[in-house]
Amino acid sequence: MKAEFEPKIIGFFCNWCSYAGADKAGTAQSPYPPNVNVVKVMCSGRVDPQFVMSAFEKGADGVIILACHPGDCHYKEGNYRAVQRFRMLSRLLRQMGIEESRFRLDYVSAGEGEKFVSVIKGMVETVRAMGPLSAPVSAN
Amino acid sequence: MKIGVYFCNCGTNISDKIDAEEVKAGLSEFSEDVHFTTTGFLCSEEGKDFLEQDIREHGIDRVVISACSPRDHENTFMRVLSKAGINPYLMQMVNSREQIAWVTEDRQKATEKAGRYIRSAMRRVMLQDPLEKKELDMSPDVLVIGGGPAGLKAALSLAEAGRKVIVVEKTPVLGGMPVRYEEIFPNMECGPCMLEPMMGEILHGEHADNIELLTLSEVEDVTGFYGNFIVKIKQSPRYVDMHQCIGCAECVGPCPVSAANEFNYGLNERKAVDFPFMGALPNVPFIDASMCLKLNSKECSACVEACPVGAGVFRFDEQEQTIERQVGAIVVAVGSSLYDCSNIPNLGYGKLKDVYTGLEFERMLASNGPCGGEIKTSDSRKPETIAIIHCVGSLDKNHREYCSGICCQYALKFNHMIESKLPGTNIYHFYKELVIPGKEEFSLYHHAMENHNATFLRYKNIETLEIKDEGGKKVVRNAMTGGGAVSADMVILCPAVVPATGSGKLSAILEASQDRFGFFEELHGRLDSAQSKMRGIYLAGTCQSPMDIQKSMNQGMAAAGYILSGLVAGRKLEVKPITAVVDEDRCSGCRVCMTVCPYKAISFDAEKEVSKVNDVLCQGCGTCVSACPSGAVKGNHFTNEEILAEIQEVLA
Numbered sequence: 151m152k153a154e155f156e157p158k159i160i161g162f163f164c165n166w167c168s169y170a171g172a173d174k175a176g177t178a179q180s181p182y183p184p185n186v187n188v189v190k191v192m193c194s195g196r197v198d199p200q201f202v203m204s205a206f207e208k209g210a211d212g213v214i215i216l217a218c219h220p221g222d223c224h225y226k227e228g229n230y231r232a233v234q235r236f237r238m239l240s241r242l243l244r245q246m247g248i249e250e251s252r253f254r255l256d257y258v259s260a261g262e263g264e265k266f267v268s269v270i271k272g273m274v275e276t277v278r279a280m281g282p283l284s285a286p287v288s289a290n
Numbered sequence: 291m292k293i294g295v296y297f298c299n300c301g302t303n304i305s306d307k308i309d310a311e312e313v314k315a316g317l318s319e320f321s322e323d324v325h326f327t328t329t330g331f332l333c334s335e336e337g338k339d340f341l342e343q344d345i346r347e348h349g350i351d352r353v354v355i356s357a358c359s360p361r362d363h364e365n366t367f368m369r370v371l372s373k374a375g376i377n378p379y380l381m382q383m384v385n386s387r388e389q390i391a392w393v394t395e396d397r398q399k400a401t402e403k404a405g406r407y408i409r410s411a412m413r414r415v416m417l418q419d420p421l422e423k424k425e426l427d428m429s430p431d432v433l434v435i436g437g438g439p440a441g442l443k444a445a446l447s448l449a450e451a452g453r454k455v456i457v458v459e460k461t462p463v464l465g466g467m468p469v470r471y472e473e474i475f476p477n478m479e480c481g482p483c484m485l486e487p488m489m490g491e492i493l494h495g496e497h498a499d500n501i502e503l504l505t506l507s508e509v510e511d512v513t514g515f516y517g518n519f520i521v522k523i524k525q526s527p528r529y530v531d532m533h534q535c536i537g538c539a540e541c542v543g544p545c546p547v548s549a550a551n552e553f554n555y556g557l558n559e560r561k562a563v564d565f566p567f568m569g570a571l572p573n574v575p576f577i578d579a580s581m582c583l584k585l586n587s588k589e590c591s592a593c594v595e596a597c598p599v600g601a602g603v604f605r606f607d608e609q610e611q612t613i614e615r616q617v618g619a620i621v622v623a624v625g626s627s628l629y630d631c632s633n634i635p636n637l638g639y640g641k642l643k644d645v646y647t648g649l650e651f652e653r654m655l656a657s658n659g660p661c662g663g664e665i666k667t668s669d670s671r672k673p674e675t676i677a678i679i680h681c682v683g684s685l686d687k688n689h690r691e692y693c694s695g696i697c698c699q700y701a702l703k704f705n706h707m708i709e710s711k712l713p714g715t716n717i718y719h720f721y722k723e724l725v726i727p728g729k730e731e732f733s734l735y736h737h738a739m740e741n742h743n744a745t746f747l748r749y750k751n752i753e754t755l756e757i758k759d760e761g762g763k764k765v766v767r768n769a770m771t772g773g774g775a776v777s778a779d780m781v782i783l784c785p786a787v788v789p790a791t792g793s794g795k796l797s798a799i800l801e802a803s804q805d806r807f808g809f810f811e812e813l814h815g816r817l818d819s820a821q822s823k824m825r826g827i828y829l830a831g832t833c834q835s836p837m838d839i840q841k842s843m844n845q846g847m848a849a850a851g852y853i854l855s856g857l858v859a860g861r862k863l864e865v866k867p868i869t870a871v872v873d874e875d876r877c878s879g880c881r882v883c884m885t886v887c888p889y890k891a892i893s894f895d896a897e898k899e900v901s902k903v904n905d906v907l908c909q910g911c912g913t914c915v916s917a918c919p920s921g922a923v924k925g926n927h928f929t930n931e932e933i934l935a936e937i938q939e940v941l942a
Contacts, residue, residue: 158941173359176388184394184403187410187940188385189933190360192868195886196912196928204934208941225911226803226823226888235916267393 157211157277161186161270162201164194166224167259168216174263182267183274186214194218194255195228199239202253206243212252212277216269219257229257251276252283292323293412294350296341298332298357300387307391307400313356316405320412325350333363338370345374352415356384356408377420379867379927382411410939417932421867424905428517429618430859433458435509435796438466439485439839440831441623443846446491449500451854456502456615457492458509458523460792462576463553463566464489466625466831467649468839470553470567472656472663473707475699475838476730482569482658489571504613506576508792512799515906516826517618517863527608529577529585530563534603537573539565541593547581551660555650558660563593568658577604618857619826621849622810623842624796626832629683629690629786637679637783638757643668644764645757645781648700655707665711665780669762672712673779677766678704679755680721683786686752690786690807694836697784698725702734704782705744717744718776720755720768747771757781787836801890802827810834820848824889825907828852868910868927874900876922883914883923 163169169190175182191197194217205213215236217229236255243253254273258266297313299305314326325348331337332355345353353376355367360383368378384407394400430453434445437459445455468474469489471481492501504525511522545561553566560566562581565573583590584606597603628647631639639645644667646654657663667673678701683689701719708715719738724746726735738744747768749755754769763777789808797804802822805811810833813821822829828849831842870892872883879899884892891907892914894900903914903923915925924930 160937160941170361173361173385173388176359176385176392179392181393181395184390184396184399187403187406188389189936189940191912191928191933193911193913196916196925198916198930198933200930201933201937205937205941208938210937210941225909225913228888228911228913231886231913231917 155278155281157185157274157282158209159186159212159214159273159277160205160210161188162194162197162213162215163188163190164217164224164229165190165192167218167222167257168194168266170260171216171258171262171266174261175266178263180263180267182270185274185277186270193223193225193228194232195223195225197232197235199235199242202239202243206248206252206283211280211283212254212273214253214269214273215255216258216266217255219259222259248283249280252280291351291416292325292349293320293352293354293415294345294348295324295326295354295356295408295412296332296344297326297328297408298337298355298386299328299330300358301331304357304386304391307394307397308386308404309397309401312401313405313408317409317412319409322412322416324412332357333366338366341367341370342374345371345376350376351380352412352418353381354384354408354411354415355381356386356404356411358387359385359389377422379421380415380418382415382418384408384411406940409942410936413935413939414932417929417935418927421926423867424865425862426517426865426906428857428861428863429519429616430857431455431615431617432619432621432853432857433509433519433521433615433617434621434623436460436466436623436625436831436833437464437503437505438623438625438831438842439468440625440842440846441466441621442485442488442492443843444621444623444828444830444849445501446488446497447847447850448853449492449497451850452500453853454500454502456504456521456523456617458507459503459505460508460624461553461566462505462528463570463572464492464503464505465571469570470656470659471652472659473703475703476728476734478703478706486569486571493572503572505572507613509796509799510612512620515904517857517906519617519620519826521615521617521620523613523615525611525613527579527605527610528574529579529582529605529608530574531603531605532572532574534599535574536599537575538598539575540596540598542575544592544596546590546592547583549578549581554653554660555647557650557653567656619828619853620800621828621830621846621853622796622800622802622822622833623830623846623849624790624793624833626787626809626836627790629788631682631783631785633689634683634752636753636756637682638759638764638781639783642757642759642764642781644673644779645783648697648704648782648784651704651782652700655704655711663711665708667779671779673715675716675718675776675778675780676708677718677720677757677764677776677778677781679766679781679783680719681723682752682783685722686786689752690788692786692807692836693723693725694787695725696787696836696838699731699734699838701782701784702726702738705738705741706734709741709743714743717741718766718778719744719746720749720766721746722749722752747776787832790833793833800824800827820845821852826857863906865905866910867905869905869908870903870910870912870914871924871926872901872903873922873924874898876920877901878920878922880919882917882919886913886917888913
């Protein structure tokens, strides 16, 4: 039964690095599983913790934020804010019973199409192995 | 509300993997009026005409385009929307090609994913607001900070194009560092001869009327933003009238007060009224207020009496003044400084006689310098042996990690000049690495290598070199070569190039960031090294990174180029509407947004006790939107409602 489970994952990609990295994987026509649904933001610093909470609440089994590499942020330091919020939110989610590996932050540059594919595959496989998120979640 | 969904097949790039009919069938849940159309190539001329007409014909209010990446054609389709008479921000693109069709193996799964994306784009686009670009007037005038090669090149290029330029120079003299060098690498050109024609153009040339030169001046305060900076400049008095003085120097001799001349690094003295060095431009002396007897309430009028022009030349009543100017852009060209060699105590700098920095030695070589161009020791002997230490503090994790890039070349120039002034002098080069790139620079290298009196000795680490005074000789010991000693009469240190003193203060005034070494930080190391991270503030010369004169001049021209192409008289500043906006009613005045903004685009209105976003400075990253604990900051085109709707629908 578990083998057929297709996880639903939300991916927050920043416009300048990771979204472009995803496009790079596209131009290279490197296939990856379709489970990650992309929400584009201008900067990973725009990822409001409530977006992540809402994603889990609305049925996501995992959430991944892909940012510019440290030091490469188009907006100088937005990715550092993303990391700060990510760390805090990870602890909060854990307290709510959402396992750490369902929520991930990684860095993908505009040139790293291959890395993008491996990060996405890794995330999908991890969440697939964990099974559906069953813990009751409320954003309030 | 009528939503137009345009599904581009992109030939068969998309239609091979995504079944448009199935996607269309999945839109039945929408109660809104949905107009679904499939096209071949929406980005073609034919496709764009079709899109424009179709939007008009069907009275479309919102547009979703499922096609390639928005990084390819979002702007293209936004322009079509404008032509079709709807606001271009009422569109959402779905990246069906790069992020679905090209990367999903299973056609059914790709179709399902495209369906989810299109439905969520529809939910999002329904919430999107029409946004308008704003236009602001811009001042075409430019402030150049620093009167060295880079600043002057920028100023002259801009003045030649008809721009008003204000040049602010801290010292009384133009030309920066190289005007003080007798000869310049790589081809032994005379420094003043090379720069003086350019300075002549600035002072008296055809376009000099476009240049306001403020010497003895510093920028004190800058407010505003690209296109509209208000600059406050503090000018110290020169006490000599720039226009009346004929520069004859008759006043200098009779002046009874002398002190160390900082323009020659204290190697000689100057008078209270003097030129920094002979030939300094502008050709007008300055009076040092701390030294001048008359300015210190003592009886003296030696200079006034000696002046052939008349008493009006001297202005002892001049006061410090603050000058305010409005400019559209600022070029930072404040140059650099040298690493403090006393940080490496084993080299003896500052303690031992006859241990000089490269700059001090440059002045010794200069015919208008403290020794009239003669190389001599502190006891006036001709040195028989000179040691040149390369990489002093450069390429060194304990000091400065980077290679300063110019030192090898001027060290080889010294080699050449020592050999020509004092043939037969033994020259020892102690180096860590030799770096001599470029198509002209090799000749000094080969010249030094072929000089039988020149010896190159490698050292491992600056700490393994030791310079000691033994009976008047400077003995250099190099642990790497087994401690073998070289006994020299003079030692020249080539220190790392470091940011100019005061860079930190200026960086804070301009809000243009510094890198980890303290140099002004470029927008991008390769693409835009002559732009700072602050819009409208450009960088030229060694304030950005160690570099030679050629590169400094290039950056001066690059800065001028950016300004001429971006800041055009009569053209308005277009402000993109994807910015943050503060809802004053919800803002509690906590100012968290101000602490996270990377552009200092948010200020605090103390009267209303609310934050305010300057939409010229705001770059639309949205970091403040996520940070606001009251939800009072709205991120235009990326609002919470829009993003939450997208999340909800894609998971439905």
